[in-house]
Amino acid sequence: MKNLLVAGALISAACSCKRNIPDVKLPFTDSLEIFTTPDFVLGNYDLVWHDEFNGNSLDLTKWNYRAEGTTRGFGLVSRDNVELNGNGQLLIKVTKSTDGTYQIGQIGTQDLFETTYGYFECRAKMNKSIGPHVAFWLQSPTYGGTANPASDGAEIDIFEYHRRKADSVYNTVHWNGYGADHESDQSASRHPALKEGFHTFALEWSNSRYIFYVDGVETWRTNSGLSKRSQYIILSAELNGWGGDPATGVFPDAVEFDYVRVFKKKN
Numbered sequence: 001m002k003n004l005l006v007a008g009a010l011i012s013a014a015c016s017c018k019r020n021i022p023d024v025k026l027p028f029t030d031s032l033e034i035f036t037t038p039d040f041v042l043g044n045y046d047l048v049w050h051d052e053f054n055g056n057s058l059d060l061t062k063w064n065y066r067a068e069g070t071t072r073g074f075g076l077v078s079r080d081n082v083e084l085n086g087n088g089q090l091l092i093k094v095t096k097s098t099d100g101t102y103q104i105g106q107i108g109t110q111d112l113f114e115t116t117y118g119y120f121e122c123r124a125k126m127n128k129s130i131g132p133h134v135a136f137w138l139q140s141p142t143y144g145g146t147a148n149p150a151s152d153g154a155e156i157d158i159f160e161y162h163r164r165k166a167d168s169v170y171n172t173v174h175w176n177g178y179g180a181d182h183e184s185d186q187s188a189s190r191h192p193a194l195k196e197g198f199h200t201f202a203l204e205w206s207n208s209r210y211i212f213y214v215d216g217v218e219t220w221r222t223n224s225g226l227s228k229r230s231q232y233i234i235l236s237a238e239l240n241g242w243g244g245d246p247a248t249g250v251f252p253d254a255v256e257f258d259y260v261r262v263f264k265k266k267n
Contacts, residue, residue, distance in 0.1 A: 073240030144177025
């Protein structure tokens with residue numbers, strides 16, 4: 001099982017966007033390299049929450065199942081599609097039943113853990129099949145209540161991934177709900193190594209901006225839709241068409257999360 005060593009101690013959719021999406025080619029070539037939390041975080045932040053996904057069952061003191069029994073796009077959300085593999089990883093699966101129906105999985109820290117600002121990081125291995133898009137994101141419990149993301153919060157997609165562009169990862173901020181007032185901003189970065197192995201995806205959120213990272217390298221920063229209220233964490237697999245036609249996919253498929261960690265700036 002993995003141990004979390006931090007500073008020598010054991011602690012740790014498709015959218016209509018406001019601007020064009022640039023491709024930022026990251027300077028990585030070795031898909032087997034294991035990337036971990038950058039030194040600037042370990043030196044300036046304290047670990048306040050984490051899950052290493054050790055054991056054989058989801059820690060329900062840290063996570064709740066989310067949207068159970070609802071149909072999102074092509075997929076029915078089921079807790080059966082969330083499992084620990086016993087080797088230190090959480091799998092969120094997309095499956096297809098013999099009758100042709102699809103199932104997906106989601107979990108979140110709603111009602112258990114939410115916070116304002118900090119450095120949010122996961123290490124994950126991407127799914128392999130056309131159809132799903134997978135994500136690590138933050139949501140506010142009052143999202144879209146008024147047209148003020150500072151007080152209502154935002155949807156902050158720390159990463160979204162699908163195999164239609166297998167070398168690309170997307171960062172998106174949504175605010176003002178999902179109706180007529182909805183706004184969003186998005187960027188994409190790419191490098192060939194994303195298709196294989198584990199990679200880190202992170203957000204540094206302050207009272208003035210969001211900064212996004214892949215494998216410890218900054219890929220985008222923005223102050224669009226800046227939330228100044230507490231938000232909770234979500235891990236999900238979606239099947240809404242953005243990742244391609246699921247009829248062309250091969251299932252079961254899964255995203256594997258090796259850990260999720262939240263750090264707060266030292267006083």
